[in-house]
Amino acid sequence: MNLDFSAEDHAFRLDVRRFLEANLPSDLAAKVTNNQRLTRDDFISWQDILARRNWYAIGWPKAFGGPGLTPTQRYLFEQEYGALPCPHPCQFGIAMAGPVIYSFGSKEQQNRFLPRILGNKDFWCQGYSEPGAGSDLAALRTAAARDGDHYVVNGQKIWTTWANWADWMFCLVKTDTTVKPQEGISFLLIDMRSPGITVRPIRTLDGDAEFNEVFFDNVRVPVDNLVGAEGKGWTYAKFLLEFERFSMSGSARAKRMLRELKVLAATAPSVSPVIEDRLARLAIELLALEYMELRLLSRMNAGENPGPEASKLKIRGTEVAQEITRLRLDLTGPDSLPFDAAFLDGEGDAPFGRGTAGGAVAAYLNQRKLTIWGGSNEVQRMILARQVLGLG
Numbered sequence: 308m309n310l311d312f313s314a315e316d317h318a319f320r321l322d323v324r325r326f327l328e329a330n331l332p333s334d335l336a337a338k339v340t341n342n343q344r345l346t347r348d349d350f351i352s353w354q355d356i357l358a359r360r361n362w363y364a365i366g367w368p369k370a371f372g373g374p375g376l377t378p379t380q381r382y383l384f385e386q387e388y389g390a391l392p393c394p395h396p397c398q399f400g401i402a403m404a405g406p407v408i409y410s411f412g413s414k415e416q417q418n419r420f421l422p423r424i425l426g427n428k429d430f431w432c433q434g435y436s437e438p439g440a441g442s443d444l445a446a447l448r449t450a451a452a453r454d455g456d457h458y459v460v461n462g463q464k465i466w467t468t469w470a471n472w473a474d475w476m477f478c479l480v481k482t483d484t485t486v487k488p489q490e491g492i493s494f495l496l497i498d499m500r501s502p503g504i505t506v507r508p509i510r511t512l513d514g515d516a517e518f519n520e521v522f523f524d525n526v527r528v529p530v531d532n533l534v535g536a537e538g539k540g541w542t543y544a545k546f547l548l549e550f551e552r553f554s555m556s557g558s559a560r561a562k563r564m565l566r567e568l569k570v571l572a573a574t575a576p577s578v579s580p581v582i583e584d585r586l587a588r589l590a591i592e593l594l595a596l597e598y599m600e601l602r603l604l605s606r607m608n609a610g611e612n613p614g615p616e617a618s619k620l621k622i623r624g625t626e627v628a629q630e631i632t633r634l635r636l637d638l639t640g641p642d643s644l645p646f647d648a649a650f651l652d653g654e655g656d657a658p659f660g661r662g663t664a665g666g667a668v669a670a671y672l673n674q675r676k677l678t679i680w681g682g683s684n685e686v687q688r689m690i691l692a693r694q695v696l697g698l699g
């Protein structure tokens with residue numbers, strides 16, 4: 308794609324490429340390429356490498372210790388990052404809790420939490436969804452009742468990714484049941500070591516246990532951990548989701564995976580015209596996705612927020628990513644099997660199969676989640692219909 312980047316932007320891009328090439332450990336790169344499971348230590352050690360160069364919280368402004376990248380530099384960073392098999396960094400601290408705290412938190416909260424997030428000292432999780440409150444998040448029921456200088460939290464969260472690893476949770480709770488649902492929600496920071504918290508794993512289709520149920524039984528949370536004003540949590544939650552969706556396109560990662568598919572196709576004994584057609588369609592869709600991303604980027608360069616149009620990136624990016632994992636199975640056929648849990652956990656070699664076929668089934672199963680989390684794609688379509696197209 309022929310883009311008009313400045314000489315400074317080109318130099319930045321080269322700097323990022325050289326840094327990542329020199330610092331990405333080969334064992335981590337192999338795990339990502341083979342769709343093997345990453346441990347908490349894998350994430351921590353990789354994020355430490357990024358944090359030392361101040362390229363962990365890449366979206367943060369200089370005022371809060373971040374690198375202060377322009378939207379264009381951030382885009383270029385993500386392009387270079389996705390071009391290599393780098394572990395996808397855990398987003399809950401750097402892309403969610405952090406921006407909410409520096410935008411709406413008190414000075415004390417900023418001083419306490421931001422340096423630790425920036426330095427990769429704490430692992431965060433997101434406590435939004437509950438049984439009965441997923442797409443309809445305002446229906447959440449986890450209650451926080453004021454008791455002196457504490458809130459007492461009771462209730463349950465579900466699908467909480469990495470709650471089993473987390474030091475902290477940013478959590479939506481009900482602090483008032485007498486007003487409109489959206490107006491009674493508050494944004495609390497909860498220490499996951501607090502007495503009364505129970506975390507139970509939920510197995511995903513690929514056998515992993517990356518997400519959990521979290522139960523709160525009279526958990527005492529200091530009032531100091533309330534972000535912003537009581538009852539304004541809905542505003543902060545929505546602010547955060549727009550940014551979450553903008554970063555969900557994953558176009559650079561998809562380009563790398565498409566390149567891998569093309570290599571697999573080129574080395575296959577035969578490839579049907581149907582597969583060739585699907586490869587070509589994917590390449591076209593990826594190009595369209597990238598243009599969409601760049602259009603939003605130029606708006607952000609002009610100082611605008613991503614807005615409801617970020618939903619387009621979420622929809623197309625996740626559909627493309629799922630089609631890539633599906634096509635990989637169709638390309639490698641029986642070589643993608645068997646499903647070997649030991650291999651996924653990094654023990655032993657790929658069971659059999661051509662090149663990177665190992666882990667393909669696990670990736671296919673795992674990526675089903677993409678069109679559900681971060682707000683399901685059906686709900687994103689409703690957002691586009693209402694807020695962008697002005698329908699109904």
Ligand SMILES: Cc1cc2nc3c(=O)[nH]c(=O)nc-3n(C[C@H](O)[C@H](O)[C@H](O)COP(=O)(O)OP(=O)(O)OC[C@H]3O[C@@H](n4cnc5c(N)ncnc54)[C@H](O)[C@@H]3O)c2cc1C
Binds near residue numbers: 439465469518
């Ligand atoms: C792998 C994974 C990790 C997750 N991690 C987290 C996490 O860390 N923290 C967290 O808080 N949550 C997390 N979630 C939860 C996720 O945000 C919810 O699953 C999602 O918001 C959908 O909610 P739900 O599962 O309750 O489905 P429901 O809301 O019950 O939806 C069921 C179906 O109905 C459709 N639907 C619902 N409402 C509408 C509507 N208005 N219009 C059209 N269709 C509609 C949905 O698209 C879906 O197909 C995770 C989910 C997954 C799969």
